[in-house]
Amino acid sequence: MNEKKSGTLYGVGVGPGDPDLLTLKAARLIENAKVLAYPSPEGSESFARSIVARHIIPDGCEEIDMPVPMKAERFAAQSVYDEGAERIVAHLSAGQDVVVLCEGDPFFYGSFMYLHNRLSDKFNVEIVSGVSSLVACAGRLAQPLAGRNDVLTVLPGPMDDEALEERLSLGGSFVIIKVGRHLPRIRALLERKGMLANAGYVERATLPSEKVLPLADVDESCVPYFSMILIYEGGEAWKK
Amino acid sequence: MNEKKSGTLYGVGVGPGDPDLLTLKAARLIENAKVLAYPSPEGSESFARSIVARHIIPDGCEEIDMPVPMKAERFAAQSVYDEGAERIVAHLSAGQDVVVLCEGDPFFYGSFMYLHNRLSDKFNVEIVSGVSSLVACAGRLAQPLAGRNDVLTVLPGPMDDEALEERLSLGGSFVIIKVGRHLPRIRALLERKGMLANAGYVERATLPSEKVLPLADVDESCVPYFSMILIYEGGEAWKK
Numbered sequence A, B: 001m002n003e004k005k006s007g008t009l010y011g012v013g014v015g016p017g018d019p020d021l022l023t024l025k026a027a028r029l030i031e032n033a034k035v036l037a038y039p040s041p042e043g044s045e046s047f048a049r050s051i052v053a054r055h056i057i058p059d060g061c062e063e064i065d066m067p068v069p070m071k072a073e074r075f076a077a078q079s080v081y082d083e084g085a086e087r088i089v090a091h092l093s094a095g096q097d098v099v100v101l102c103e104g105d106p107f108f109y110g111s112f113m114y115l116h117n118r119l120s121d122k123f124n125v126e127i128v129s130g131v132s133s134l135v136a137c138a139g140r141l142a143q144p145l146a147g148r149n150d151v152l153t154v155l156p157g158p159m160d161d162e163a164l165e166e167r168l169s170l171g172g173s174f175v176i177i178k179v180g181r182h183l184p185r186i187r188a189l190l191e192r193k194g195m196l197a198n199a200g201y202v203e204r205a206t207l208p209s210e211k212v213l214p215l216a217d218v219d220e221s222c223v224p225y226f227s228m229i230l231i232y233e234g235g236e237a238w239k240k
Helices: A024-032 A047-055 A074-093 A112-119 A133-141 A161-168 A180-192 B024-031 B047-055 B074-093 B112-119 B133-141 B161-168 B180-192
Strands: A008-013 A035-041 A062-068 A098-102 A124-128 A152-156 A173-177 A199-203 A211-214 A227-231 B008-013 B035-041 B062-068 B098-102 B124-128 B152-156 B173-177 B199-203 B211-214 B227-231
Touching: A008 A024, A008 A074, A008 A112, A024 A047, A024 A098, A024 A124, A024 B024, A035 A047, A035 A074, A047 A098, A062 A074, A074 A098, A074 A112, A098 A112, A124 B133, A133 A173, A133 A199, A133 A227, A133 B124, A152 A161, A161 A173, A161 A180, A180 A227, B008 B024, B008 B074, B008 B112, B024 B047, B024 B098, B024 B124, B035 B047, B035 B074, B047 B098, B062 B074, B074 B098, B074 B112, B098 B112, B133 B173, B133 B199, B133 B227, B152 B161, B161 B173, B161 B180, B180 B227
Parallel strands: A008 A098, A008 A124, A035 A062, A035 A098, A152 A173, B008 B098, B008 B124, B035 B062, B035 B098, B152 B173
Antiparallel strands: A152 B152, A173 A227, A199 A211, A199 A227, B173 B227, B199 B211, B199 B227
């Protein structure tokens, strides 16, 4: 260890897509950043970076791109975070703060946790929470997520039918995330359970390419990964 | 119906408490608002208004305060929203937009739903999502909410033990909201289930009066309503 004070790692949520849903704090941190880091789908532009592009001072900072292979096994993706963490460590150790851009919120199903796991033991980490896709999708659907003493359950689309059904049977409000190619299976399950009529669908919330419609009406041939199903059931279903 | 176009009702999330966690969009709407509405605990300052006070132009707008009785039955509180809705309707009908300030996010356990229920059939409503207390508490605890294919369940503290236990037994990540006076009972339940060691506690996240500590260390004599218990369990517990 040298005597120099290490930099701080900022995990900064940039919101769901609309650049105006950035927080004041995130905007200021990005405008003043000397080092910015972000993941990107290998070969494509970083979505997180595109949301905040107007706040990045041209030639004002070094950028660390972490190109995540999209269809790879977990191991390959993890090696990208290993390499990214190594580059970030070099800056932190030299006393330089690093701002990591995170889609939505850093701790709501975000890849920031891979960096957090690698670095939070050794460096000061500050989280700047952002508008999560969870609340953004509810807002665009114009439907509350949950109120009063409702239970709200977030279920990942890749869960198998048995596990999904066990949760759905308990009642309350539900959000199914990462729907993508699982849509036909999940929609059939919800129909069997009599829950289809109350199910809304949102993809790419708050972006110009956004789609908001009843789940029953979705064309299942092209459902992106960034899609959600929301089922709102008021009435505190846990009270039997 | 007259010919005049009605105003838009904006449900604007103002985030968990730190004024810097306001979104750019919310700040702009508040700065330009001609009519602002917000709930407040009867006899006290509105928390939502206090978060955004610096963006309110002095004498620049009319303010509609909805003083919610704190220990009243539901009926009394609902009559406050009836009256608030009536005042809001007068402006909307006259073609004036109304900005309603909502703690956190408007659709995540917020009282905005009471106005939404009363007005969304008749007027154009736009939701401006905010940083929810859910993600803010996780950020302050420096602990992910959920990742990969984890299930995340949000449970209100007033739920009875049997209903809580049924959910907790299914595994995954949990957030227990509205803890307040229920803390001793919930803590005892988590201890019985062997979940106390992984439980973090956050009150008044991102405010100067914030407290963040292990649930095991909380002094149960003074737990405010705005408090959460977070239990993070990675590992996709639904895979049996």
